[in-house]
Amino acid sequence: DFAFAKAKLAKDMAANRPELSREGRTDLKQARHPFIAKDKVVPIDIRIGEDYRMLLITGPNTGGKTVSMKTLGTMVLLAQSGCYLPTAPDPVIAVYPNIYADIGDEQSIEQSLSTFSAHMTHIVRILQDVEEDDLVLLDELGAGTDPEEGAALAMAILEKLLQLRVTTIATTHYSELKTFAYSREGIENACVEFDVKTLRPTYRLLIGMPGASNAFAISRRLGLSESLILRAQQLVKADHAQFEHVINELENEKMMYEQRNADILERQQRVTELEAKVARTKEELSKKKGELIRKAREQSAAMVRRTRRESEAIIKELKEQFDDQGIKRRQQAIQDARAKLNEAFEKSRPGIMAQKGVGKAVSLKSIKPGDIVYVKKLDQKGTVLEVQGKELTVQIGSLHTKVKASACRFLDHAPKEPKGAGVPAASSSRRQSNAFMQKTQTIGREIDIRGMMVDEAEVVVGKFLDDAVMAGLSQVLIIHGKGTGALRKGIHEYLRRHRNVDSFQFADITEGGTGATVVTLK
Incomplete structure (x- = not known):
């Protein structure tokens, strides 16, 4: 109660x-x-x-x-x-x-x-x-x-x-x-x-x-009566009367300042509301700007990927049409086409292909054939075959290309050959080149493993990644589907352990979203 x-x-x-x-x-x-x-x-x-x-x-x-x-x-x-x-x-x-x-x-x-x-x-x-x-x-x-x-x-x-x-x-x-x-x-x-x-x-x-x-x-x-009040005021001590007067003045000033403070507080509240409104508007514009940029990048990236796949198909046809006499011209044409595609793709999706801060500047005094360099424009590692003035002839996979030394970064010196090696260098290089050529002709950029068991998919994906590295590809697409997610988890775990995988992430929505994974190779 x-x-x-x-x-x-x-x-x-x-x-x-x-x-x-x-x-x-x-x-x-x-x-x-x-x-x-x-x-x-x-x-x-x-x-x-x-x-x-x-x-x-x-x-x-x-x-x-x-x-x-x-x-x-x-x-x-x-x-x-x-x-x-x-x-x-x-x-x-x-x-x-x-x-x-x-x-x-x-x-x-x-x-x-x-x-x-x-x-x-x-x-x-x-x-x-x-x-x-x-x-x-x-x-x-x-x-x-x-x-x-x-x-x-x-x-x-x-x-x-x-x-x-x-x-x-x-x-x-x-x-x-x-x-x-x-x-x-x-x-x-x-x-x-x-x-x-x-x-x-x-x-x-x-x-x-x-x-x-x-x-x-x-x-x-x-x-x-007024006369009595006047007489009383005369009898009050002068200092007391002055004190009372000062108090009255203070009270009047206090009331005036309270009114001013109320006006200032009201203005502060209006300013605060306007600042909050401006902040909200700025945040909304920032979100819209970010969304527009993201959509534009997604669209450009999808367009470049589509163009790249079409170009790969054209390059494959060109490989089949060229004879052995035009192998150098063919390799150069292929390399130039891929370089342009990589450059366009890098601009549309900054940060995916670019490797900033890799290695150190190439020194023309110390660089020699056999050294390993990183070609920035192609986003690839290669072996130096020849030094000609300020240009380097670099082998990337099965392809040879000439690049300026300033466009490369030094990674490592030429590996020392084991003593008593029984295979001549020329013969070994030729066999390696033939192997690269075979892989370049047959390997595609993507693989479909939907419907496979995880163990079976690991074997197929492992061979596919090795072939892609030999063919000089920097990125591949693995299509695993969505389903229960077991295959995706198993393949992601396998990719984390693979020696040739630099990173991986889900594909764009135009390439399958969470049903596919883009793998960046070392």
């Missing part, structure tokens, strides 16, 4: 769950006294316990000083009873071991107590029992006696509470206490706002500024 009652109360008050602070910090925004009607209550902001432990509230009678103090006390009791608080979202409130209050006029004829005696009796008992981190609420501190003596007593009591590190909120009329709060660490002035033009309190709590009593203005509004 208690839990449901608290929930119903929280709903009726439009309350929020507080964060309980063990460090003595309280920060309530738009706090509403629960006993004042919703259409009449003026929300206030209360902060205490972080930079200061004592809040001294000054201002005119009927201005809301006591209500502000009672609002905090009620909020503390609500929170420590497990209730939500009628404030703006995310309230923070301290947990106080004990709460003491001296509020209201409890003079007693029966006990021979005046207003001052009644207040002092309570304060004496509070000072005897209060401990560090307790909360003390003192209304009209030092009232009911001689102003000078009352102000002096009030300052002494506040100093004692400061020494005990007690969280304190006190209300007063004494101007001396306003100056006292300015000269002590741990005390902060506050006031309830009063509109001098309308002679009405606004009931707003302003922390950081002392309030004026506005007794003359209120008396004039209530009908006191």
